[in-house]
Amino acid sequence: MNAKEYQYRQVEEKWQQKWEDAGVFRADDKSGKPKFYALVEFPYPSGAGMHVGHIKAYSGLEVVSRVRRMQGYNVLFPIGFDAYGLPTENYAIKTNTHPRVVTDRNIERFTAQLKRVGFSFDWDRVVDTTEEDYYKWTQWIFLKMFEKGLAFRDQALVNYCPSCKVVLSNEDSQNGKCDICHSDIVQKSKDVWYLRITEYADKLLEGLEQVDYLPNVKQQQVNWIGRSTGAFVNFSLKEVDETLRIYTTRPDTLFGVTFMVIAPEHPLLETYQDRIANYADVLAYKAECAKKSEFERTQLVKDKTGVCIQGLTAINPVNGKEIPIYISDYVMMGYGTGAIMAVPAHDERDYDFAKKFGIDIIPVIKGGDLNEGAYTGDGEMINSDFLNGLTNKKDSIEKMIGELSARGIGEKGVQYKMKDWAFNRQRYWGEPIPIVHCEHCGMVAVPYEELPLRLPKVEHFEPGTDGESPLAKLPEFVNCACPKCGKPARRETDTMPQWAGSSWYFLRYIDPHNPAAFADRDKLNYWMPVDWYNGGMEHVTRHLIYSRFWHKFLYDLGEVPVAEPYAKRTAQGLILGPDGEKMSKSKGNVIDPLDVVDEFGADVLRTYVLFMGDYEKAAPWSENGVKGCKRFLDRVINLLDTVQDGETFSPALEGAFHRTIRKVSEDIESMKFNTALAALMTLLNQITDGGSINRAEYTTLLKLLSPFAPHLAEELWSQMGEQGMICTAAWPTYDADKCIEASVEIAVQINGKIRARVQIPSDATAEQAIAAAKADGKIAEQLVGMTVIKEFYATGKLVNLVIKPAQ
RNA sequence: GCGGGUAUGGCGGAAUUGGCAGACGCGCCAGACUUAGGAUCUGGUAUCUUCCGAUGUGCAGGUUCGACCCCUGUUACCCGCACCA
Numbered sequence: 001m002n003a004k005e006y007q008y009r010q011v012e013e014k015w016q017q018k019w020e021d022a023g024v025f026r027a028d029d030k031s032g033k034p035k036f037y038a039l040v041e042f043p044y045p046s047g048a049g050m051h052v053g054h055i056k057a058y059s060g061l062e063v064v065s066r067v068r069r070m071q072g073y074n075v076l077f078p079i080g081f082d083a084y085g086l087p088t089e090n091y092a093i094k095t096n097t098h099p100r101v102v103t104d105r106n107i108e109r110f111t112a113q114l115k116r117v118g119f120s121f122d123w124d125r126v127v128d129t130t131e132e133d134y135y136k137w138t139q140w141i142f143l144k145m146f147e148k149g150l151a152f153r154d155q156a157l158v159n160y161c162p163s164c165k166v167v168l169s170n171e172d173s174q175n176g177k178c179d180i181c182h183s184d185i186v187q188k189s190k191d192v193w194y195l196r197i198t199e200y201a202d203k204l205l206e207g208l209e210q211v212d213y214l215p216n217v218k219q220q221q222v223n224w225i226g227r228s229t230g231a232f233v234n235f236s237l238k239e240v241d242e243t244l245r246i247y248t249t250r251p252d253t254l255f256g257v258t259f260m261v262i263a264p265e266h267p268l269l270e271t272y273q274d275r276i277a278n279y280a281d282v283l284a285y286k287a288e289c290a291k292k293s294e295f296e297r298t299q300l301v302k303d304k305t306g307v308c309i310q311g312l313t314a315i316n317p318v319n320g321k322e323i324p325i326y327i328s329d330y331v332m333m334g335y336g337t338g339a340i341m342a343v344p345a346h347d348e349r350d351y352d353f354a355k356k357f358g359i360d361i362i363p364v365i366k367g368g369d370l371n372e373g374a375y376t377g378d379g380e381m382i383n384s385d386f387l388n389g390l391t392n393k394k395d396s397i398e399k400m401i402g403e404l405s406a407r408g409i410g411e412k413g414v415q416y417k418m419k420d421w422a423f424n425r426q427r428y429w430g431e432p433i434p435i436v437h438c439e440h441c442g443m444v445a446v447p448y449e450e451l452p453l454r455l456p457k458v459e460h461f462e463p464g465t466d467g468e469s470p471l472a473k474l475p476e477f478v479n480c481a482c483p484k485c486g487k488p489a490r491r492e493t494d495t496m497p498q499w500a501g502s503s504w505y506f507l508r509y510i511d512p513h514n515p516a517a518f519a520d521r522d523k524l525n526y527w528m529p530v531d532w533y534n535g536g537m538e539h540v541t542r543h544l545i546y547s548r549f550w551h552k553f554l555y556d557l558g559e560v561p562v563a564e565p566y567a568k569r570t571a572q573g574l575i576l577g578p579d580g581e582k583m584s585k586s587k588g589n590v591i592d593p594l595d596v597v598d599e600f601g602a603d604v605l606r607t608y609v610l611f612m613g614d615y616e617k618a619a620p621w622s623e624n625g626v627k628g629c630k631r632f633l634d635r636v637i638n639l640l641d642t643v644q645d646g647e648t649f650s651p652a653l654e655g656a657f658h659r660t661i662r663k664v665s666e667d668i669e670s671m672k673f674n675t676a677l678a679a680l681m682t683l684l685n686q687i688t689d690g691g692s693i694n695r696a697e698y699t700t701l702l703k704l705l706s707p708f709a710p711h712l713a714e715e716l717w718s719q720m721g722e723q724g725m726i727c728t729a730a731w732p733t734y735d736a737d738k739c740i741e742a743s744v745e746i747a748v749q750i751n752g753k754i755r756a757r758v759q760i761p762s763d764a765t766a767e768q769a770i771a772a773a774k775a776d777g778k779i780a781e782q783l784v785g786m787t788v789i790k791e792f793y794a795t796g797k798l799v800n801l802v803i804k805p806a807q
Numbered sequence: 808g809c810g811g812g813u814a815u816g817g818c819g820g821a822a823u824u825g826g827c828a829g830a831c832g833c834g835c836c837a838g839a840c841u842u843a844g845g846a847u848c849u850g851g852u853a854u855c856u857u858c859c860g861a862u863g864u865g866c867a868g869g870u871u872c873g874a875c876c877c878c879u880g881u882u883a884c885c886c887g888c889a890c891c892a
Contacts, residue, residue, distance in 0.1 A: 004846085216811055216887085223810060223888060230892080248892060261892090304890085330890045340892045348808085349890055417891055537886075611832070613819055618885085622819065628832050634847095675821065678831035685831090747827040752873050754827060792872055794826045802872050 002641070003634035008601025012711040016118055024727055025069075025120040027076035029511075029523055036073040037527050038065045039506050039566070041535035041543070042080040042127075044498075045106035046087055050113040052575045052583075052593045052621070053536075056609045060572055060671055061534050062119050063610065066707035067668055069120075070731035076527055077120060078509040080127035081107050085498040086164060089429040093461050099429045100457075103130055113594060117602045118710055120727070125512045129501030134508060135431045136452035137518040138500050141550060143434055143445050144557060150196040151423070153443065157265060157333060158422050160188040165463045167192050169422045169497065172542070187290070190467075193424040193433065193494065197549050201225050201416045204548055213569040214616075217540050224541040226417025231401050233341065233410035235260065238313040238322060239275055244268065247336030247415055251404065252396035255384040256343040256364035258354065260314045260325045261306065263333040264289045269309075277310040282327060289329045304330060304353040317409040318385070328353065336415055348374045421546070423497060428461040428470040430495030438482035438489040447483050455495075469493040502543055503550040506530055506565060518559075525561050533566040544569070570671060573617040575609065580620045591621050603709035604630045610673035610708060632681055633709055636701065639684075639693055640716055646694025653697055655741050656686050661734040664704050673708075680705060695720065700732050747798040748773040750782055754798075766793040773799040 019025060038061040043054055058079075065077040083103045092099040107128060114121065127134055145151040159168040161178035167190060172179045197204075205225050208218050230249035237244060244260065262268060264286045273279050285307045306328030314323045330349055331340050344354035345363040351374035354361050361370055364384045368375025381387040381396050386403065390396040404410030424433060434446035434453040446453050456477045461470050471477055471493040482489035504518070510527045511519035535544075544566075551565040576582060577589025584590065596605045608629040613619030649657050660683045667676035683701065687693050693701075699722060706713035706726045717726040740762055746769065748756040756778045760769050770791050773779055783803065790802040 219811060220887060226888085226891070228891070246892080250892080328890095330892090332891070335891045342892085347892070349892075352890095415891075417888085541887080611819095617813085617820095619819065622833070624833050625819070631847095632832080638847095674819090675831080678821075681831055745827085749827085749873075752871095757827075790872060792826085794873090797826045798873090800826080800872055 003637040006637050008603065009598070011715045012118060012602050015711045015714045016115060018725070019120070019727070020123070022725065024725060025077065025122050026124055027122050028074050029526065031074040033072055033074040035076070035527060036065070036068045037076045037530045039530045039533045040079070041539065042082050042502070042505060043110060044085055044087070045081045045083055045103065045110045047091055047102070047106055049109055050593055052591050052609065055117060055593045055605060056572050056575055057535065058119055059606050059609050060570070060615055060673065061532060063668055063673060063707040064532065066120055066710065066727060067665070067731055069727065070703070070729060076509065077122060078125045079114065079119070079121040080505055080509065081110065081129065082498070082502045082505070083107065083128055083130040084430045084501055086427065086429070089427060089461055092429070098457070099461065116594070116597055117606065120710070125509050127505055127508045127512050129505065132452045132454060133515070135501065137508065138431050138496065138504070139434045139451050139453060140448060140518065141504060141554065142496070142500070143448065145195060145553060146435065146445055150199060150553065151193065152196065153191060153193055155189065155191045157187050158190050158192055159185045160190070161185055165467055166425045166427055167422050170419050172497070192422050195421040195423050197421045198416055198418060200549050200552055201227065201418055203552050204545065207548065207552070207564050211564050211567060211569070214571060217537070217544070217569055217571060220540045221545060224418060224545065228415050230413055230415065231404060231410050232337070232413040233317065233404060235314040235317060235323070235341070238315055239311065240272060242268070242272070244314055244325070244339055245337045246339045246341050247413055248341055250343065250346065250397070251400045251410065252381065252387060252393065253343040253346050253364050254316070254318050254341065254400060255387070256345050256362045257316055257323060257341045258344060258360045258362055259342045260323055261328050261331045261340050261342050261353070262325060263331045263338040264327050264329055265333040266327070266338045269327065272312060275311045278307070281307050282309065285327060292329070304328060304349070304356050306353065306357065308357070317407070318403070324359070326357070334419060335417070344374065345370055346374055346376055348376065350374070424494035425497050426463050426467055426469045426494055428458065428495065430497065431455070431500055432471065432495055433492045435492040436480060436482055436489045437492065438485065438487065440487060441482055441484040444482055444484045444489070469495065471495070499543060499546050503547045504554070506547070507560065528560060529562045529564060530566045532568045532570070534570045534572060537571045570616070572615055573619065576618055576620040578621045578623065596626060600626060600630050603633060603712045607633065607677065607708045611677045613674060615671045615673055632684070633712055635684060635688070636705065637712065637716065639687070639698060640719060642693060643698045643720070644692060644694045647696050649696055650694060652690050653687065654738055656683055657697060657700060658734040658738040661700070661704065661732045662739055665731070665734070668707070677708065702726060703729060703732050744796050746796065748776060748779055749798060749800040750779065751802055752800060755779060755782060762796060769793045770799055773801065
């Protein structure tokens with residue numbers, strides 16, 4: 001067939017229909033085959049439709065899944081929709097359309113688009129996080145957490161987005177900006193729901209040792225959890241009966257403390273306001289800090305500000321010295337105890353502060369120049385009583401902690417940067433939190449048998465100006481009977497954040513229609529863990545942490561069979577615009593994948609996104625690159641008419657085929673799709689150069705190409721009169737012996753410089769290779785009057801002769 | 808500031824992990840077929856060159872018979888975290 005006659009789109013639609021009719025991508029829950037669970041991050045069905053980023057994100061495991069099926073695995077490769085979330089709700093508000101309507105429309109569109117690309121998803125297992133049958137279990141897991149004390153309410157300072165009018169978690173407000181609208185976050189004291197993820201900090205950390213994640217994915221999670229070890233120390237106050245508790249990683253520097261600093265929000269201030277002589281100044285400073293945005297606070301890092309509290313003095317527990325207490329915003333209420341002991345000699349921030357306020361600087365570790373700055377290195381302990389003379393940091397820390405514990409003034413402590421997960425949102429389009437507030441019983445869980453607690457239909461989805469959820473305006477929803485005492489009570493009106501539904505979706509895929517459990521135990525045992533999970537780097541400190549946490553909780557409950565949900569995690573790089581910039585509507589450099597499908601076909605699109613560069617790295621889109629892939633596929637089509645009889649590889653191409661089978665198979669395993677395709681192009685060039693191809697060779701080429709360009713492979717396979725579908729055919733295997741060529745060309749170097757190339761049998765010994773090298777005319781010429789000092793032979797690669805003039 | 812990464816032709820990127828740098832694709836040049844070519848096919852394409860060769864993987868050194876690869880220093884860019892005590 002001529003490539004000009006080949007109609008990409010018609011052919012693609014035909015095979016998509018045939019795959020669906022035959023159900024070839026349906027996963028089997030009972031199978032004698034080995035299982036393979038491939039997971040990709042399910043999309044948020046935005047109104048904008050599918051992005052080329054989705055194509056790249058899904059194409060990687062799409063290829064792996066297709067290969068695995070051909071290798072005889074029972075493959076689960078599911079897809080679904082993470083459909084709760086603010087963009088849909090905002091769109092609904094703007095257009096006055098119900099989010100349900102918008103969501104259904106978007107899911108329908110996404111589904112059609114995904115199908116047009118020919119992904120081999122199991123469409124019978126689609127989950128939608130906003131469906132009652134699904135969020136029933138999201139609520140169920142929440143209630144289990146509530147039961148175990150992992151879901152709780154607390155009055156605390158939270159990240160608040162004034163524009164979206166919602167409380168955000170730390171993960172959702174990185175860099176002090178709202179994740180959704182990018183406005184500046186403000187800190188607000190609020191009574192909010194938390195999930196106690198910090199309880200799982202160590203488990204999340206330790207679990208990383210058992211899984212095969214990309215190193216940078218692991219590292220980012222380690223940093224995000226931010227475990228630090230140190231000690232808590234209790235300082236008593238001189239004027240009142242109160243202890244000021246601090247956290248430090250360097251308890252060994254306790255003798256160098258010359259002042260204390262507490263956060264502006266520290267409760268001590270309010271408690272003892274009568275005692276504080278300059279309370280007006282303190283209040284003024286607090287007000288000043290509250291005004292600063294997160295941005296200003298980080299920009300003014302070097303410039304320390306603060307106020308000395310008059311009327312309260314701390315006592316150093318090890319030497320009884322009186323120490324002044326300051327408030328400053330360089331100490332955060334959210335980390336440690338919100339109070340620190342300041343050791344200006346050995347901490348840069350404390351040093352800056354001491355210099356500015358003229359506070360003493362007492363060295364306790366030898367080294368450095370304290371006129372220049374703080375000394376943060378190691379050294380011998382001085383001015384430190386029982387620690388004097390110790391030179392090892394670990395020893396001195398241990399000795400100090402021992403002393404503190406013995407005297408009951410402190411103990412070993414661990415802190416995490418990760419904070420508990422602020423979980424409720426004052427918005428409509430999310431899972432209702434199934435809790436009832438009762439005057440008599442407090443917070444009461446909605447009984448499990450009443451789940452799902454349905455999200456009521458409303459007319460208006462706008463959040464209240466007072467920061468209340470739209471659900472608060474519905475008396476028929478709010479007013480209820482307390483499940484415990486039966487007296488009138490009020491429902492919780494906040495909803496769960498977007499990340500709730502996605503924290504366990506990979507479990508629902510295993511048994512998506514089960515009405516009695518989130519998934520059947522036998523099926524969980526069979527399919528879990530996810531063998532390979534691919535997604536974006538942007539989810540490493542959000543979804544990936546959250547879902548590991550939920551899964552570990554379910555594991556501790558005995559509800560899932562494995563401790564870690566994902567055995568392997570990889571991440572794809574971004575596709576940049578043709579200008580090399582990140583794609584964005586404002587830059588006008590967005591490529592619509594469906595346009596590419598229309599113009600070139602899905603096979604070309606799929607092949608190009610995998611060929612364009614290293615899968616894990618960002619790469620710019622290139623229209624010409626797309627055409628190059630089209631040309632490659634066209635050449636494969638054109639070969640069809642030239643195929644001759646032959647049930648085995650011809651001698652001329654046998655080695656090339658075996659090597660290509662090996663290369664393509666191996667490269668797909670390590671996600672080096674670009675070089676796998678390059679190997680196929682090289683093979684095609686060899687075939688073209690050789691001038692002929694037979695049936696065995698052509699069908700093998702089609703099989704190797706089929707994971708990348710499945711429609712084209714199916715079509716040509718059927719035109720060849722082959723039986724069945726190529727997606728169910730056996731993946732080609734190679735024979736290692738046949739990969740070796742009879743003879744190889746090796747380079748001959750003299751003193752490390754290449755002087756000649758010679759052809760030798762590939763099984764030649766070192767002696768034979770060196771002899772062949774010396775026999776070469778050019779080499780022999782240069783050896784005249786020289787002594788060979790050393791000879792090297794790198795097998796099958798090169799010979800190096802080290803020579804010098806003869807005496 | 809801390810952590811992680813990257814740097815190779817005009818461009819995207821290869822290089823079996825210490826052994827022939829530039830696979831494969833794009834682009835470009837030349838030719839063929841064409842009324843035509845932005846279709847297709849064929850050949851060429853790192854730089855310099857006195858055509859012998861010389862140089863070349865951000866920069867400066869080092870180890871080695873041999874370095875894109877290992878070591879030391881340095882510069883630039885990207886990503887993540889960031890006054891975390």
